[in-house]
Amino acid sequence: MKLIGDYHTHTIYSHGRNTIEENVVRAIEIGLKEIAICDHGPGHLGFGIKKKKITEMRDEVDRLNDKYPDIKILLGMECNILGRDGKIDIDDFTLPHLDIVLAGYHFGSMPDKLIRDSKIHLYNYLSKKNKYYYHKVKEMNTDAFVNAIKKYDIDLITHPGAKGPIFYEEVAQIAASRNTALEINNSHGHLTVEGIKKTMKYDINYYINSDAHHISDIGKFSKSLKRAKEAGLDLSKIVNLSQE
Numbered sequence: 001m002k003l004i005g006d007y008h009t010h011t012i013y014s015h016g017r018n019t020i021e022e023n024v025v026r027a028i029e030i031g032l033k034e035i036a037i038c039d040h041g042p043g044h045l046g047f048g049i050k051k052k053k054i055t056e057m058r059d060e061v062d063r064l065n066d067k068y069p070d071i072k073i074l075l076g077m078e079c080n081i082l083g084r085d086g087k088i089d090i091d092d093f094t095l096p097h098l099d100i101v102l103a104g105y106h107f108g109s110m111p112d113k114l115i116r117d118s119k120i121h122l123y124n125y126l127s128k129k130n131k132y133y134y135h136k137v138k139e140m141n142t143d144a145f146v147n148a149i150k151k152y153d154i155d156l157i158t159h160p161g162a163k164g165p166i167f168y169e170e171v172a173q174i175a176a177s178r179n180t181a182l183e184i185n186n187s188h189g190h191l192t193v194e195g196i197k198k199t200m201k202y203d204i205n206y207y208i209n210s211d212a213h214h215i216s217d218i219g220k221f222s223k224s225l226k227r228a229k230e231a232g233l234d235l236s237k238i239v240n241l242s243q244e
């Protein structure tokens with residue numbers, strides 16, 4: 001079994017350690033056919049892509065696609081789901097530059113509306129020790145994912161449930177209806193075995209991705225595969241996994 005493509009890798013444009021070209025060269029070395037460069041959206045405090053850099057990234061990806069014809073390089077972005085209404089940090093200028101749109105929830109994202117959206121970060125923080133906040137924020141997080149999937153054409157939701165609890169079934173139901181895939185992330189433990197079991201009742205496509213921040217992690221997938229197998233997932237539902 002092997003990975004055909006890795007659709008979630010970071011570079012120096014957010015807080016990855018390597019350049020786009022170094023990621024690409026590594027991907028070729030390990031036999032990948034496709035790689036996506038998906039740095040954090042501009043709403044990520046500290047790590048986010050500087051918006052004006054997106055044209056530079058696009059040019060670099062186009063140049064490298066010419067230079068390395070044996071691999072297909074996609075430019076994407078790991079957008080931030082900013083709050084309960086599902087808004088993500090993408091705009092009409094950035095979107096046409098991208099080949100693939102990923103979205104996930106991160107603590108470091110800048111609230112779209114300060115008071116309203118800070119609450120979700122605070123409650124996720126408090127939920128680790130307090131059941132009241134856990135139940136409250138589980139609903140808030142679920143709404144945030146469901147609304148984001150409804151509002152935007154998102155190809156892939158990254159590490160669902162990693163930064164705060166969600167109702168997996170509700171997210172999976174809307175994802176299936178919108179043809180949005182879910183990620184079994186090799187760096188974060190999400191989807192968990194439980195998450196895979198709950199989501200696989202729906203007609204979901206999955207991706208296994210490394211979420212590499214360093215070239216040494218690109219294409220790694222053993223932890224994700226282990227969880228998928230443990231959950232009893234039909235492995236043909238993982239779109240970037242070759243069963244040969």
Ligand SMILES: [Zn+2]
Nearest residue numbers: 078104106158
């Ligand atoms: Zn992430």
Ligand SMILES: [Zn+2]
Nearest residue numbers: 008010078211
């Ligand atoms: Zn990431």
